Amino acid sequence: MVSHKSKLRRFLTVELPMVVILLFTLGPYLWMMLTSLTQEDKLFTQGPSLIGATFENYIRLFETVGFLDNMITSFIVAAGTVVVGLTLSVTAAYSFSRFRFFGKKYLLTQFLIINMFPIVLLILPLFVLMRVLGLLDTHLALIIANSTVAIPFSVWMMTSYINGIPKSLDEAAMTDGCSRLGALRRVVLPLCMPGIVATGIYIFITAWNEYLYALSLGGSNVRPITVAIQTLIGEYEVQWGLLTSGGIVGALPATILFLIVQKRLISGMTQGAVKG
């Protein structure tokens, strides 16, 4: 009887408010999904509904709009950024984690504040720079632009992961005849593989979702999905069925990847916040 009462109490004070917040959180997404499954001409007469749901919008998206090319572009840019971000940051993170040296604090702070500078401050000069170098509308331009965010982020995440691996393990490897770099490669890297994967996936998601650089530095050859979705408004009168299906497809890879790694990622990111 008592437990029944406390269950009711829990429902009213915890579960019900949680459901309301979740409805607010997921409602817009579900509404978009519902719209994308409704036939375009029915949208303005009957409104979105599951009755007579169809994949017509999705088929149109790939057959007439050529969404697949945009997805491939996004994939190349995002994967390129992951490679650049991770390779450059692993050795730097190892250095920050294992050595004490002059200027360490300033260099570490430098990597922290880069991401706090407004993107407009970077986007204008990068546009001029890419124009001079003839790199506008290339994959490389977008990979470079996304790396401005990816490298500092990755350095911080990797430093915190490597800090979690005991120093004694490197020292043991070195007494066994490994060099410093050998210890890094044979001992530290395999141990922080989960951290590397989570960081890589996060970089992938950010680069995949990125819009302003893609808009400014891309063009007709290199057009990632974020820009492609936006141009659906211009090329056709607003066709909400098509647009929302583009939104669902564009958001899907990032959402799935995020749900896979979120636990590890969040613990890595909030660790810094809780401790300092």
Add this chain to the structure above:
Amino acid sequence: MTMTMTASEWPSSRAALAKRVLPYALLSPAVIVTLAIVFFPMLQAAWMSLHDYVLWKPNAISFVGLKNFFAAFNDEVFWISLKHTVIWIGLTIPSQLLLGLITALLLNQEFPWRPLARALIIIPWALPSVVIGLMWVWIYDSNYGILNDFLLRMNIIQDSVPWLADPDTALYAIILTLTWQGFPFFAVMILAGLQSIPKSYYEAASIDGASKWRQFWHITLPGISGVLVTAVLLRTIWVANSIDVIYVMTGGGPGYSTYTLPLYAFVKARTNLDFGYGSSLAVLFTIMLLGVVVVYLRKVGKDTK
């Protein structure tokens, strides 16, 4: 003899040198690349802000000193944008914080489907801002949007409201969208803070007969105050910078009613190709933001000591 002496000494001093150089050598790739793709462009932006730099007049680039900055102070749109930036931060951050705090407190309770709720709550954070922007444009649509439909049915409004086309509501409509996008971040951060408070504190307090409210006030809030300050500072910087959602939803319009300072800089450079003036706006905005960054760095520095 001397030969062998130096030969045997040489490697050890080389090893010492290598040991001292190694940390820098390991750092150099990341540092050099960031210098090239972040710091050099920033210097260039500062340089551009001191010049008449219009992209379609490449031969007319000339040094003008602080002219662009004085022009900004006499520019009505600059002040409008600045006002909007203040409203934008002043409303978005508290809403995100409040909603995030409530969500975190709920997620900190025991209930059977808590792991599911925790996984789902974060979804807005992972969506591309373009998708978020367009999704909400569709929700706010004056003819077919679900928001008008809902409010009409509930008899809260009599006529449908063109949320994004009306200068009086557009900015607030976007603020609601950004609140939706950003509150999960607060929820996750605060939840981590809540879980670091030892349970024994609450047990001791309830033995002493402290009410739930007093427990919240005297144990929970002090326990998460550090996380709250950090999250607010980080979020202020992030929200101030974020222009993609506004750009997608209204492009700054109608009129100037949703211009924020960074958006003004971006639009100025993008549509007028006036990179000199655009850069000076960006530099001004950066200087203002730097205040928040310094406070954040001080806090991080203090906590790690």
